[in-house]
Amino acid sequence: MRATYEALIEHGYENLTIQRIGDEFPKSKSLIYQHYDGKDEVLVELLEFLLDHFEAQMPKPVGGNAHDCLRTMLDYVLAPEPDTERVELTKVMVELRGQAPHNETFEAYFTANDGRFRRSLADIVERGIEEGVYRPVDADAVAEFLLTTISGGTVRRATAADAVDIVAVRDEVDAYLDARLLRDDAA
Amino acid sequence: MRATYEALIEHGYENLTIQRIGDEFPKSKSLIYQHYDGKDEVLVELLEFLLDHFEAQMPKPVGGNAHDCLRTMLDYVLAPEPDTERVELTKVMVELRGQAPHNETFEAYFTANDGRFRRSLADIVERGIEEGVYRPVDADAVAEFLLTTISGGTVRRATAADAVDIVAVRDEVDAYLDARLLRDDAA
Structure with missing residues (x-):
């Protein structure tokens, strides 16, 4: 390898x-x-x-509610300054993902991989609903949206030099979570 | 060509x-x-x-406020059922974008292209603030976020077969716009 x-x-x-x-x-x-x-x-x-x-x-939060867990995950995947190893790995992933439109092996891989990541995100959102931290939202839809934004951030950072303001993206993700998911009494 | x-x-x-x-x-x-x-x-x-x-x-809305204009743009870029020509074009774009991590010519192209699209989005948001439809948000941050989600949607659809629920993504984008941008009296 x-x-x-x-x-x-x-x-x-x-x-x-x-x-x-x-x-x-x-x-x-x-x-x-x-x-x-x-x-x-x-x-x-x-x-x-x-x-x-x-x-x-990826850091595993010990204790804390679902929202802490989601924030820890987002801190990692949308880190403002990933280390060199992460940057290199992301470039490799994005380059291979670019093969998927004409390569069924990679298409199958990235489809399965997206599904796995979306499931983790949906699990956290569902846990947040059970804990009473989140409103009773559609956890799958929220997960699909978060995964799409994370994927976009990853691809843009690997392909658009230093032109992506990832801190702004992260701030807006937080604003979305505050407005859409967090219950008023939990905010 | x-x-x-x-x-x-x-x-x-x-x-x-x-x-x-x-x-x-x-x-x-x-x-x-x-x-x-x-x-x-x-x-x-x-x-x-x-x-x-x-x-x-891309459809050009005649009349309507900034929010109508933004929704028309989103309807187009996140269309649930793009025609075959669009699907093929998107695959070509995503495949070439996948070259950017190791190809400066494509990196420069996609960086400039992202900048152009982000500018259009920020212009619409700024117009919405002037029109009193949107709250006085940071238009550049909102544009960066929307562009990232749109990019993620485009890449995922071209590389993850029929596994992306783009309608869910679009619904959550609308929920974000409602909660973050639209003024209560304009909603």
């Missing part, structure tokens, strides 16, 4: 070959050929590996 | 060559070589052409 990641950063998707992944791999190139049919299969495994790594780094 | 577009849809960015654009071009291949240094230069011109085409199709 490390070899694939290094080769992808160095060459980009377009110029990536199993050969070049092999060049980064200290063991035997034939091991890669034995395990994978082509570069897309390696890359989907890389994406899953990177996503697990990304999720493992 | 038509030849480039057809070649791009047929081959995808990765497998696109000036040769293949030439194959779609009824006139002489050498004309293309005379005018362009490489495929990225042709593609940026294609993107500008497509965007002008896209903007020309």
Whole structure:
């Protein structure tokens, strides 16, 4: 996975070959050929590996209600100054996502991945409703909206240089949560 | 431009060559070589052409206040059932945007393009404040947020099959506008 990641950063998707992944791999190139049919299969495994790594780094709030939990998640995914490793990882994800319109393997991966993330968001919103912190909103609709905004932030940051004011985006997300979700007596 | 577009849809960015654009071009291949240094230069011109085409199709509300104008724009960019031509165009845009993390030509293009769209959105919000329809919000922050959500919707729809509930996204955008922008006496 490390070899694939290094080769992808160095060459980009377009110029990536199993050969070049092999060049980064200290063991035997034939091991890669034995395990994978082509570069897309390696890359989907890389994406899953990177996503697990990304999720493992996400801070887990101890205690606190659903709203604290949602804010902690948003602080992480819309961080004003992500570290270099995160920036690089995001670029790789966005580049591979750009293959999805013409590549069913990646389309299936990103569809499943979106579904997983949306489910986590909806679970938090549902918990907030149960806790009485949130109004009885449509948790799936809220999750779809939040995921869409987060995806937009991720893609724009990876593709529009330093031109995205992510702090403004985050402030407006908070304004939305305050106005739409938080119960008046919980605000 | 038509030849480039057809070649791009047929081959995808990765497998696109000036040769293949030439194959779609009824006139002489050498004309293309005379005018362009490489495929990225042709593609940026294609993107500008497509965007002008896209903007020309956007309905222009006659009469109505800033809020009517913003809703008309959102109806268009977050349309529940865009026609086949729009779907294809969006896929092309998203695929080329996916090149931006490792391609300065596309990065510069999408950065400028985002800036233009954000400016239009901010202009509408500012007009709404002047008209007394909207509260005195930070128009740039609202525009940044709306653009991010629209971008996320566009990217997700082009890469996650039919898995995006765009109607839910649109409903939550409306809820945000109602709660954050619309003055109580204008609602």
